[in-house]
Amino acid sequence: MYKAIIVDDNAPVAEINREYLMKCGEFEVTAMFKDGFEAMEYLKNNSVDLAILDVYMPKMDGMQMLHKLRALHNPVSVIMITAANDLMVIESSLNSGIIDYIIKPFSFERFSSAIEKFKKRAGFMKENKAERLTQTKLDKLLESHIEASENEPLEKGLNKKTLETVYTWLTEHPKDRVTCENLSGQLKLSKVTIRRYMNYLIGEGKVQSTVDYETGGRPSIIYQLK
Template sequence: MYQVIIIEDDPMVASINKQYVELTPSFRVVNIFKSGIEALEYLQDNDVDLIILDYYTPLMNGSEFIDQLHAMGIAPSIIMVTSASDTDIVLQLLSRGVIDYLVKPFEYSRFKAALDKYSQMKEYVSQAKSNMKQGEIDKLLIRQESTAAAAANLTKGLNETTLGLIRAFLKENRDDAYSSEQIAEQIHLSRITIRRYMNYMVETGELISTIDYQTGGRPSIRYRYVKD
């Protein structure tokens, strides 16, 4: 389980970021801070794997926070989530070890791509030998690029946030199969809308569909989450 902290002074944005992080089961938000100063105090005594950082926070900006972090001898991975898109700022932060940079407003699929890239990198490195060969390094870089590219391929007309909610519900109940009507009731959307998402998730291999003939009437299609 990857331990995550969020540094964001807007409570609503911080809450959304927390929901996005925890839609991915291997990540857990352990704390939220309104400023880098508060986060640095916490990090003096607590280890984290990943920081979701807004550039514009009270008392110090993102660059100043990273400087202080490195001065403490701490270097967790950082995903920047901010409205700061000035070229100099972006290049400066990427040169300081920021592993991904999301410009507000962004959609869930892009956020998830950043988390996937991080977790795949950690998993790959943990399995690598003490000295990586050039081929292994190249594979790591390719993995990072392909994960980000996959986020851009979501079918037009589907909403990433809605897809994330449906996915989270089905993952949490992966031992059971549900009809579109049952899922619609849980997510509070129309059956027609849910069916569009079910078709997409079946095509991408996240779900399997079966036909239930024991309904006492018209057969019902049921869906179950199967992707690891």
């Protein structure tokens, strides 16, 4: 049985996370918090295996909590579940050794795939705790993570064929800096549709985004192949 905490100031979302975690099995949610400060206070006297962490929260946000955990060498595994889709936030999270990063809104299938990643790693560490790892054993763990990532289902509402269309256009124009409006005209898809697929590709680390404030009006988000 794994112990977990959920840190999210949005009570309905936190409850969905709890329900999904219970549905995955083998978990006990020992506490739920509305900000990182409360969670860090709890972790001073309690150990858990997994923290499900939001980014945008009061007092101490998710990124601050994540960095503090690592500075204190706390071994808790972290899955980020958040509306934050800024590339810098995603990159910083990945560099801090998180298990997975899920952008809201999300499906149970996407949630469960992240939990499976955690279980595989946790199980591997438990089985080999008393051993010095061989390269073969380590490669087996790393290969399983790569395979899991490649076979993950797309988020609800996304279509693999449409994703391939968007990504193919980007790979054919690697130096182009485009907006959703640009791509909408090129691919004959709605701006809302383009934005969803671009956000997905940002989360996958394949596309980067910047904000152009010099448009004379509302700032535009510029996308480019990473």
